Every structure is written in structure tokens, then in C-alpha cells.
Amino acid sequence: xxxxxxxxxxxxxxxxxxxxxxxxxxxxxxxxxxxxxxxxxxxxxxxxxxxxxxxxxxxxxxxxxxxxxxxxxxxxxxxxxxxxxxxxxxxxxxxxxxxxxxxxxxxxxxxxxxxxxxxxxxxxxxxxxxxxxxxxxxxxxxxxxxxxxxxxxxxxxxxxxxxxxxxxxxxxxxxxxxxxxxxxxxxxxxxxxxxxxxxxxxxxxxxxxxxxxxxxxxxxxxxxxxxxxxxxxxxxxxxxxxxxxxxxxxxxxxxxxxxxxxxxxxxxxxxxxxxxxxxxxxxxxxxxxxxxxxxxxxxxxxxxxxxxxxxxxxxxxxxxxxxxxxxxxxxxxxxxxxxxxxxxxxxxxxxxxxxxxxxxxxxxxxxxxxxxxxxxxxxxxxxxxxxxxxxxxxxxxxxxxxxxxxxxxxxxxxxxxxxxxxxxxxxxxxxxxxxxxxxxxxxxxxxxxxxxxxxxxxxxxxxxxxxxxxxxxxxxxxx
Numbered sequence: 001x002x003x004x005x006x007x008x009x010x011x012x013x014x015x016x017x018x019x020x021x022x023x024x025x026x027x028x029x030x031x032x033x034x035x036x037x038x039x040x041x042x043x044x045x046x047x048x049x050x051x052x053x054x055x056x057x058x059x060x061x062x063x064x065x066x067x068x069x070x071x072x073x074x075x076x077x078x079x080x081x082x083x084x085x086x087x088x089x090x091x092x093x094x095x096x097x098x099x100x101x102x103x104x105x106x107x108x109x110x111x112x113x114x115x116x117x118x119x120x121x122x123x124x125x126x127x128x129x130x131x132x133x134x135x136x137x138x139x140x141x142x143x144x145x146x147x148x149x150x151x152x153x154x155x156x157x158x159x160x161x162x163x164x165x166x167x168x169x170x171x172x173x174x175x176x177x178x179x180x181x182x183x184x185x186x187x188x189x190x191x192x193x194x195x196x197x198x199x200x201x202x203x204x205x206x207x208x209x210x211x212x213x214x215x216x217x218x219x220x221x222x223x224x225x226x227x228x229x230x231x232x233x234x235x236x237x238x239x240x241x242x243x244x245x246x247x248x249x250x251x252x253x254x255x256x257x258x259x260x261x262x263x264x265x266x267x268x269x270x271x272x273x274x275x276x277x278x279x280x281x282x283x284x285x286x287x288x289x290x291x292x293x294x295x296x297x298x299x300x301x302x303x304x305x306x307x308x309x310x311x312x313x314x315x316x317x318x319x320x321x322x323x324x325x326x327x328x329x330x331x332x333x334x335x336x337x338x339x340x341x342x343x344x345x346x347x348x349x350x351x352x353x354x355x356x357x358x359x360x361x362x363x364x365x366x367x368x369x370x371x372x373x374x375x376x377x378x379x380x381x382x383x384x385x386x387x388x389x390x391x392x393x394x395x396x397x398x399x400x401x402x403x404x405x406x407x408x409x410x411x412x413x414x415x416x417x418x419x420x421x422x423x424x425x426x427x428x429x430x431x432x433x434x435x436x437x438x439x440x441x442x443x444x445x446x447x448x449x450x451x452x453x454x455x456x457x458x459x460x461x462x463x464x465x466x467x468x469x470x471x472x473x474x475x476x477x478x479x
Contacts, residue, residue, distance in 0.1 A: 030126030041131030057088035
């Protein structure tokens with residue numbers, strides 16, 4: 001590359017821990033990878049990596065992944081290949097099998113990272129240098145705030161991070177895009193401009209073009225610095241909490257392998273003093289999911305519900321994917337595959353009825369106020385846990401008039417507002433009932449076998465409360 005001998009980044013601009021990790025690895029004769037898209041940031045990171053190797057360019061590997069999502073993608077790959085050759089480095093090219101049907105920021109990122117991690121293992125790389133800058137830190141901070149991230153999420157992108165055994169180093173985190181381009185221009189270095197960086201189709205681009213400038217306008221020149229400081233503080237707090245958690249969880253589980261090698265544990269014992277600590281329980285749940293390769297498969301809302309239930313009641317259970325449930329019983333956070341409930345049938349009595357699976361169904365004859373009755377017949381009742389049935393369905397609630405049983409293949413009834421019967425499966429799909437609830441669903445029937453209600457679904461159109469304000473109230477708990 002023309003002018004490459006003039007390339008120099010002032011030491012004060014580099015992120016010290018990332019720069020030191022790469023330089024020490026290079027001094028030991030380690031192999032260094034540089035992830036390069038051809039853009040200014042990654043070109044600058046690549047040239048810095050080449051300078052860090054101090055003439056040992058044979059140990060430099062330029063990694064480029066062609067997503068095939070842009071018309072210029074092949075030209076970008078050719079440009080990076082030429083740049084690698086000019087530096088005396090080995091060019092390592094990866095590519096998607098075909099152009100993606102739908103372009104997603106997250107999907108493209110995952111494809112790149114998988115390629116980088118694979119090549120790191122294959123080539124024995126000590127580190128992979130990436131070109132994230134201070135603008136990326138500010139944008140990521142806003143994105144993570146929008147998603148409700150915790151301390152770990154808010155500390156991204158870190159100077160050093162691991163993914164599938166690969167070490168990623170980001171020495172340019174303290175530098176702005178303008179500083180990077182100024183240094184490249186001084187070295188007469190070339191780079192590629194990605195036209196999709198200005199496309200409003202991607203959230204990060206919209207933040208870069210609209211939100212970050214608006215925030216920066218409120219405190220000119222300060223937001224990028226503040227974002228860098230906040231990121232570092234979040235990392236400090238997160239790392240400290242992780243060290244304390246790691247020490248305590250290891251002491252409580254001395255016989256378990258918690259490093260991620262070997263067979264992953266399915267249970268973690270929780271120290272008594274942390275059994276109601278939400279931060280500790282959240283980390284324990286995250287640790288268990290990570291050890292079992294389930295991280296990222298549970299929505300944040302499910303994690304919040306799990307922790308809230310564990311703290312308030314000492315017991316919690318949530319579906320985490322792959323047919324597994326995570327539970328907390330007051331002393332253990334664990335994973336298990338729930339056994340399907342066998343078929344069952346129970347004759348209901350007035351009052352409280354215990355059902356399999358720890359559920360309770362209350363059956364009461366009640367007289368509704370006029371206002372409440374009108375709200376029910378107008379469809380304003382929440383049917384997820386309570387339903388009102390006409391007395392005609394039950395023979396006045398005589399003994400043995402109602403039965404609760406497990407659902408069966410072919411179960412069907414006309415839900416409220418429908419004249420024709422529908423299969424429970426169809427109604428579940430329409431209501432988007434989670435799979436874990438479908439498996440344990442049950443129905444309430446009269447002696448003729450007519451389905452009156454299934455908790456979570458509307459009551460039967462045939463037996464809806466309509467003629468009299470004296471009705472049967474069915475209330476399900478812990479569904």
C-alpha cells in the first residue's frame with residue numbers, strides 16, 4: 001500500500017488493554033487475525049495490526065466475510081485481498097452460500113462472528129483485531145438502552161471479548177471516525193465506503209444519522225466521551241459482580257465443572273444468603289443457560305418473570321427451549337425436561353378443587369351485579385383465568401355436574417362468538433398460547449361431555465352467561 005510506512009497511531013489514542021494484548025501476543029510469535037470489511041475502521045485496525053507485528057507479516061491473517069448481500073460485495077472482497085497482499089499477509093476469505101433473502105443486522109453479524117471464530121480455531125490465532133470506534137460505543141449504548149440491557153449488555157463493545165474460544169481485540173475504541181480517516185489519509189491509505197451504512201433500513205444507521213447527533217447537540221462533543229466512560233463503568237461493575245458470583249457459586253457447587261468443559265451441569269445450588277437476591281438468581285440462571293448452550297434462547301421478559309417469581313415466592317418455572325424448563329425450588333436453579341401429565345379426570349365440587357400440576361380450580365355459584373353482568377355479555381371479561389357459565393350447563397350445579405379433565409386429541413367446542421365448533425389446537429394457535437401451556441391444558445365439561453371452558457381460552461358460545469345474572473364462576477389459579 002502506498003505510504004504504509006507513514007502509518008502511525010499516537011499511543012494515547014489506542015485502547016490500552018486491547019493494544020497490549022495484541023502486542024504481547026505478537027511479541028510471543030503468536031498469529032494475529034484482522035477482521036477487515038474494507039471500510040475505514042477495519043482498514044485502520046488492519047494496518048495497526050501489521051505495525052504491531054513488527055515485520056512478522058507471515059503471522060498476520062486478514063479475515064474477510066462476503067455476505068453476498070450487496071452488488072459491491074465481490075469488489076470489496078477483491079479490495080481487501082489486494083490490501084492483504086500489499087501488507088505481506090495471508091488473505092482468508094469466507095462467503096455466504098447464497099444471497100440472503102432478508103437482510104438482518106443481527107443475522108449478518110452472527111454469520112461473520114461464526115466465520116471468525118471458526119478460522120481462529122483452524123489457524124490458531126492468538127487474537128482477532130476489529131475496528132470498532134467511539135461512535136460504535138455511543139450507538140451501542142443507545143441500542144442496549146432501548147432493549148433494556150443490564151450491566152453486561154451496556155458494557156459492549158468491550159476492548160477484549162471472547163466468542164466460541166476466539167479472542168477479539170478492539171484497539172480503536174477510543175478513536176472517532178474522523179480521527180481514523182485523518183490517520184488513513186495522512187498515510188495515503190485507501191478504503192471502501194459501504195452504501196448500506198446510510199440506509200434507513202438498519203436501526204444502527206438511523207441512530208447514527210438521527211438520534212446520536214440529536215443527543216450530541218445537547219452537549220456538543222461530550223456524548224462520545226460520556227459513552228466511553230459509561231461503557232467502562234458498566235464493565236467495572238459487571239466484572240466485579242461476576243467475580244463475586246463466580247466465587248460464591250463455585251463454593252456452593254464444589255464438585256461441578258463450571259468452566260464450560262465436559263458435561264454441563266443441569267443444577268446449581270444457590271447459597272442460602274442469596275436465595276432471594278434477584279441479581280444473584282439472574283446470574284445463576286444465565287450461567288446455567290450458557291453452560292448448556294441455551295444462552296440467547298430465552299426472552300428477557302421470561303427471565304424477568306422467572307426472577308420475580310423466584311424472589312417473591314421461592315419457586316419459579318419457565319420454558320427455555322429445546323423441550324426444557326428452568327426451575328427454582330428455593331435452593332436450586334435447574335434444568336429439566338418435564339414429564340407429560342398422564343390423562344386424568346376429576347369430578348368437581350363447589351369451592352376449591354386441587355388439580356394435577358399444582359393448579360387449583362374454584363367453582364362458585366354467584367349473582368352478578370347488573371353492570372358486571374353487562375360487561376361480561378359484552379365480551380369484556382378476561383377469560384385467561386376466569387370464566388362465567390350459564391347455570392343451564394350444569395343443572396344448577398348439582399353434585400357431580402361438572403368435570404375437569406386433561407385435553408384429548410380431537411377436543412373441540414364453539415368458542416365465544418363462534419357458531420361452529422373448533423379444535424382446541426386451532427384456538428390455541430389463534431390465541432398464540434405458548435407450547436408449555438398447551439401441554440398442561442385441561443378442559444371443564446358438563447356430564448354430557450360438552451366442553452364449557454379451557455383456561456386461557458374463551459368459554460363456550462353454547463353455555464355463555466346470557467339469560468340470568470346467577471351464573472357459575474370458574475377461576476383457575478397457577479395456569
